[in-house]
Amino acid sequence: MATVSLQDIRKSFGKTDVIHGVDIDIADGEFIVIVGPSGCGKSTLLRMVAGLETVTSGEVRIGDRRVNEAEPMARDIAMVFQNYALYPHMSVFDNMAYGLKIAKTPKSEIEARVAQAAKMLQLEPYLQRKPRELSGGQRQRVAMGRAIVRKPAVFLFDEPLSNLDAKLRVQMRLEIKALQRELGVTALYVTHDQVEAMTLADRMVVMNGGVADQVGAPLEVYGNPQTTFVAGFIGSPPTNFLSPALLGQQGDGQIGIRPEHMAIDPEGALQGTVAYAEALGAETLVHLRAADGTQVTVRQDAAHAIPAEGSAIRVGWQDGAMMRFDAAGRRV
Amino acid sequence: MEKRVTFKGIWLPLLLVLPQIVITAVFFFYPAGQAIWQSLFIPDPFGLSMQWVGLGNFEYLLGDRYYRASFVTTAIFSILVTVVSMGVALYLAVLADRLIKGSGTYRTLLIWPYAVAPAVAGVLWLFMFNTRVGVVTWYLGQLGYDWNHVLNEGEAMGLVVVASAWGRISYNFLFFLAGLQAIPRSVIEAAAIDGAHFWTRFRTIVWPLLSPTTFFLLVVNIIYAFFETFGVIHTITSGGPQQATTILVYKVYADGFVGQDLGSSAAQSVILLFVVSILTVIQFKYIERRVHY
């Protein structure tokens, strides 16, 4: 168990800068999710913590130790890879035990630890199987087991669920969270899926173009996004962005209003034409086109009437729902 | 193409490539360098000193009637071996490909001669066509044909070509069959529905789709005919009669080891080196695009 701290981390590949200075302090036992679109540098950041990429400048500390130069195995970390990276020729048992064998852990201890992890992950019947004889979810569990048996100070997850189907993903998400709680291990988790980020994170880091746009608890990030990027990336369907002029206001920049904070309201401030409506069962997404052509989405409860396509309606919201951003995209 | 992951260290990788580099240097590059160096000298009759002749050996070779004849012989030989072995192999592969069941059995029956060394193949064919005891020779005699490859240059060439092509059919068959089976059935069926008959289908669809395989085999077979048929020539004709089957590789051996003409043999090696280089470049440029760098 340990704290992890990243101080002004930068990374360039040749002349291309991919991480432009990131600072994060992770408390002991905290679950941090790094979320962002592909190419934002989130995986690179994780790999620098793992010791799989060198750090161009800045400092990575695990516990109280600077680990910039340390080999991965010397960092007291374990990592779960996107494609699981199971050794195809080894049994489940050997996959989990490999790191311990290298560390010259006594045999009885290895067996005990693997047995414990296998029990925790319901892998006991499969210990002698090869990875190719397992389902996707089981492979995922073996990858987790390999991390658990090492009893590391920090768990690193690199998009561990992206190769699973939607249903399994939800199930494994819950399991990962439960496991991390149970073991009390600090975790750093990378994903491009904002739902995973919202549900797993104690705090989340929203990355954009090599910069951490915002660090905070999921609901805080959702409720109080600091940049247009964060406002647009977190939350589904994404935040509507309106120009102040459309609402008869002064100034440049943009005003963001989440679809769920909008409602069809004859007295509303914004007028638009209904382009189409998607009835999803529990809710309905009404897409309209405002006077200046801006696409606006309203999310309403299924109980409300669905407006006809082509009809002109007005949309309103509470004052507190408006998020103002300056021309550079920063929250005002 | 580069790996993302690398291990650190400089001495370990150097140590790992060392065995191959040392062997390559000692047994490949040093001798090749020696060949180039020796090709510029003529040893005196007692082998005590070497006299610098510059490109004299090459000039002599290119003016030498026998060497030029050997070039022509090699060209004829290579073309015949390639055409015969590829032709028979393609014919058999097309037949085997038409079978839904049983093509695997024929494959097994047809591929094992690959394992027969060219030199052994030479002995087998020599035995059949031996002027005294050869069973084929005898039956030909019964038909009134007097086979004698020891004296007849054309027959000698024919025999070494057939013996060389024979062992190569397996290899070509395997690649042709794989190439044919890689052509999607649906394409051929579509053509059949369009009313194309077998020969039309073959000419307009199968043959063009097979051309990468054909081209690959063409180059590989020429290289085979150039360099790996030494055993066939040596066992059957020893280059004769009247050097009618002396291909370039055989001549390097005959002049260097039998004739002890080191300067000329070295110059021939250098010319061969040049030929292989061209063939290898062709092979890699047009066929092997997988070596990136």
Next chain:
Amino acid sequence: MADRGGMVERRGAGLWLTHLGLILGVAFIAFPIWLAFVASTVSQPEIVRPPMPLLPGDQMWENYSKALTSGVNAPVALMLANSMVMAIGISLGKIAISLLSAFAIVYFRFPFRRVFFWLIFLTLMLPVEVRIVPTYEVIANFGMLNSYSGLILPLVASATATFLFRQFFMTVPDELAEAARVDGAGPMRFFFDILLPMSRTNIAALFVILFIYGWNQYLWPLLITTDPSMNTIVMGIKQMFPSGDDIADWPVIMATSILAMIPPVLVVIGMQKLFIRGLVESEK
């Protein structure tokens, strides 16, 4: 549907013609070997009075035991052993040094990496046939004439095998090496524990091809084994022919030819899948 010659699959007479064509092909391929086998089972007088019989005789045991125990210049059993040592030595040697150098080239960044890569590549252009005299001199200077090391070493460097392994290593997911690093495995540990076991099919396929390559070598052993007891079987057959006008001992020579074919043919048939894979991958 009626078959008007346009169908993809042949039926009836067409099917039988296809089989007939293939059987003729098999017969053409097999005839020389059948004849050799027959010759190895009959007596010398039956051969020298043509035409020789086309069905096996009863002298098989005599011919083969004569070949194996005394041969003409050297017992064929000895030549078989020499061939076995050479073939296995060349295949294992090539595989070992190629694995190591491919591993270094793929998984490390070190000075002269590209230079080494190209040096190895260039060996493709230097088959033993074009450097026979100087290579012979090198071996002679090392005192390796008539020795196994002389037979094996000059043939042991192989660009083909190195490329094949390099190609395979490139397809191994990067994450496996990373997982091994996180697990605390150093490079050699990764090589032996992960990479080598994962390469075993490739190694086996290559072994089949290289074994045949080594077994069938002719020119090189012809040059450097002047001592009959060091002859390999493939080059030893030619040495069994008498010089001058004497009549060759055909039954023994043919028995030897058959013996020379058996090991590589068994390898090809027994490991057909690996053989085809090795052939396709090493030539692609």
